[in-house]
Amino acid sequence: MKEVTSGDVLSLCKRRGYIYPAYEIYGGIAGLYDYGPLGTVLKENIVALWRRIYALQEGFVEIDGDNIGPEAVFKASGHVDSFADLSVTCKACGESYRADHLVQGLHPNPDSLSAAELQRLLRENDVRCPCNGELADVEEFNLMFKTRIGPGGGRIGYLRPETAQSIFVNYPNLYRYCREKLPFGCIQVGRGFRNEISPRQGVIRLREFNMMEAELFVDPEDKTWPRYEGIKGKQVRLVPNVTGEEVETTYGEAVEKGTIGNQTLAYFMWVTFDFLTSVGIDPVRLRFRQHLSTEMAHYAADCWDAEVLLSLGWTEVVGIADRGCWDLSRHMEHSKADLTAFKRYDEPQDVVRDAIRPKFGALGPRFKGAAGDIKKQLEGMDASAVHDGKVTVKVDGQDLELDGEYFEVVQVQEKETGVRVVPHVIEPSHGLDRILYACLEHAYGEKEDGYLTLGLKPLVAPIKVGVFPLMAKDGMEVVAQALDLALREEGIATYYDDSGSIGRRYARMDEAGTPWCVTVDYDTLEQGDVTIRDRDTAEQVRVSADDVVAFVKERLKRKLSP
């Protein structure tokens, strides 16, 4: 077998209709690619398996949110601020730096400065490049695509940089839909957009990309997981951030030692492993690496990347992050909506507390119309609000002190049936394009003589069966066409081909990644059996033509697990 390069794979992709550079006749645009006929189906098949796992096996619900969102959403999510890079380039040596890094020590909080402020600070202090070259102007670059919603000025909007926000902003709807119980999960398959500075490496870094994201809302105090028992003994390859060394261990051991933060995280790492290997990623070239605290995204508390070894090096394909309460808290602050979950106690608890009770007889005559509002304020307070026998309320925007004439502190007995908590979010986020590419590269096999086979897993292969008459004559083509129709009627994608030599047709299917080829020959006309050729071994078995559908279906089956 020859060493594979990404160029080989992309060349095959284009030749066979998997991936095309976008807008090619106009010269192309970096970071934009189109999926061709086979690529589209491969992508759909990968998504279908993913849905099967998350929706059917794990019980997540699915939504389909908008690609465009108003500015407020991304202010709250942190993307407007955190996705902006302020950079500055040395005029002499061409080196570029993050502007805020260069003024470290000159300002208590460089991160908070605007481009103009940074510019001034750099100039005033005559900051120079380490090579002593002069620095060019500070440039601002936000990784989000900005647009305007509506005519005229309109509202500022952005193309979403991740699909996740559509789920977070729908939290109240989803919480209700899921019968107000934790944990519950929601998935979404869709596009995200990031205006990358330099998209490279084919479909690995795109400006418009496909994501499959799952957001699991859990009780912050209970990150155990029922099906964890079934997977804790399984092997896993980890690169923890404390050592940076690759270790082979089990999920159970990693959770016990605290390497992996909790059971839920561990469980979904296993789900990720199961998914990735099922779509054809080589388990030997797959590992989980924990983010260093410095590379963690602004929203993440802990993050493990599933990394796949490609010709381009170890490449992240899935990020499994514990986002904590970051997103929901931020959206609560910005939107004022209630994004909590109500945790019911097993037994209602009797709670005794000191409450403030308004004295209506005094409040009414004195404050007239404002009395109702004062009552509300007092009832919302706790006895701890009382200082020196007085409490402060607001009347017409003015602070006003009330003494014991207007209220009393009394002990009340209340029943508490539960508490409100902001759920934590565990997020397995999948880069669909990268996964698809990894499938192709791991499936790519080239012999010394240049013979290409794409060993895609049958489950994801765009074409399942090539159907050929040995030769297009003597009625063999009629039988083959009938068999082809029978397969398609059962939902099995086929490719009928009666041109040229049989070997050439096998070769064509091998390169397209088709797992089986069925050939109708002279014996078929007499005995009714056909040959089924296996792509990976080139071996043939004779099977009755009537059993071909069952043969294929049996091999496309997949059980729910674990």
Added chain:
RNA sequence: GCGGGCGUAGUGUAGCUGGUUAUCACUUGAGCUUGCCAAGCUCAUAACACGGGUUCAAAUCCCGUCGCCCGCACCA
């Protein structure tokens, strides 16, 4: 964004010290042939990234733009 390399049919390439109709192979299509692994024969389709300049003449030289690859920086 900076530095270096590069851009010729669907793919991989030759030509690039300027000069007929741009080389070769594979692929693709049609036909003959073909009794199971890219067989053979005939024919056909198909390319100088884009724009400008120099010149009698540009794939070739110059400039610009776009794109690709590598390194740096940045990032998921």
